[in-house]
Amino acid sequence: MGDSLKAIIKNEEKKKVGDTLLPKFNIEKTKHIIRKENIKRLKIKKKEKKIRKKERTEPLVPKTIETQREPDTTIVANIPEETERDYETDEFGSYFAKEYEPKILITFSENPVKASRKFAIYLSKIIPNSMLIGRKKTSIKSIIKSCIRKKFTDILVINEDRFEPNGLLIIHLPEGPTAFFRLSNMKICNKRQVKELTSHRPEVILNNFTTRLGATVGRMLGSLFHYHPDFKGRRVVTFHNQRDYIFFRHHRYKFLKGKPALRELGPRFTLRLEWLQKGTFDSKCGEYDWTIFGRRHELETSRRKFFL
Template identity: 45%
Template sequence: MGMSGKRKRNDDSDAEDSKKSHAEKKEQFRPAMIKNKEKRSEVHAKLKQQKKLEKRAKAKARDAAVKRAIELGEELPEKKVPRTIENTREVDETVCKPDDEELFAGNDADEFSSILNRQQNPKILITTCRFNSSRGPAFISELLSVIPNAQYFKRGTYDLKKIVEYANKKDFTSIVVVHTNRREPDALLIIGVPNGPTAHFKLTNLVLRKDIKNHGTPTSHQPELVLNNFTTRLGHRVGRLIQSLFPQDPEFKGRRVVTFHNQRDFIFFRHHRYIFETKEIKKIESKGKKNEDGKSEKVPDHKTIARLQECGPRFTLKLISLQHGTFDTKGGEFEWVHKPEMDTSRRRFFL
């Protein structure tokens, strides 16, 4: 009896272990483990269809719950927010808060305060690197149409320090240097005059106005400036540097909008104008609506539609470095420099 009891216990334990191992294997099963190609694709298609049906069933259940809540006058079920890289970014202590008194006190004493407080009008000098390219002049001519009070000066053989001295004497507030490589603009250098700072941006995805389908032609009105998602201390400073290039009194009659949109530390530049169009409304033969007095209300024949027309250019900027003072390669002190070892996580952003 003793030996038979032990054998039964061992058999039971072996059966339990086999069930566990079978369940683990079932959990770890993936279509990629099937060696037969036809069978693998068949199983993969079945799993994909099953997931699709489950997703559709969840959507139907959610819509039914919302409809039921509206009919009963109850609170709507909480809407799930999809997980994105932006809303799961790493916690950053330098993110600006609305009640940050130190930040606002610093705004009144920084290098851009005189322009942003309308005590001084921005005056921009645009130049190139020493070796210009074929697309460089076309890009500069479009920058001149985007930035008011901007003037182009040919670089020639002048050193950048000499250009900074000249800009300071002629009361320029900023210098924009367009750097080119292999006939393509690939970097922008924005220098605040006379006290800096100097920002070095990598320039990519340049599309000139002539290459944009159905592009518009901008007027000479001062544009409205839109800055999005410059949330950290560094982003706030870069945003104020960009803001100092434009006048602070936009002329809304021109319907021009210049946008710098920061997303995942890439700054997307767009230049649009508003267009208002009047379209006829198709009349449907039906009984007209009546107001409180019993008189029939007049249905409008036309409606106004607003849309955006892109004027160009279109490009993307990425901050490489931010330097104290004006441009100085040897003795310059940097506020921030991007290094490869900083890219440890896809969810870590600096602007």
């Protein structure tokens, strides 16, 4: 009992000592005064910023993931002769030399759901000289054989899972590469957009395909459309690559006073490259130019590393 009493007395003594040590509450410096001080400081900062802005000749680069992108060895400022000749003589060289007109076949899986059928119909309306055929039970390899005989230049196959389209396979014929894209965020046309669709050949914009792999993919997507657009129709199709996701948009443009105006037509979707294969489709014995299947953690080492 004696010990506990002593402890209580000690604590009270401590409290007294502590009270004297605590700083006195400053009544004059209330909240609004502090706020005023802050505003003053901000004004000074702004003035300094303006002065710095006047002195600066080049604007600052914003700090985004794109600007901080990891350097890729295949992005070359001056394209060497070797790559130039490679572009001229590869599978798409004859398209860019305007030697053939693209002719495209669009199919889907065996029993397509309504969403993918609708999607295929709008695709066939956008892509000129394209044909929509139900696949039934034919294999892709036999489709390729008969398409080469009938002089098609590309095949698009829409893959579906859980009642919605989720993949797009593009095969360039007769000996071109095969690419498989993951398809997401698909939005098909509404009633207004369907009405405004015309059959003019669209212009194509390919954005941000910088690396060597990106160049191949961009050329592949570009070669689906005819090289002579109908400028009268004022239709434009865009493949915009941002952080390896390829955004597809379809617009009609118009020149108002001083500035252009856009009106969206057609479906919109996002593509992401899964693999690129040399030669026509061969899932069993084919050789890949580039594939991320099974090595995602090995290749995606950083958030700031992109392949296209």
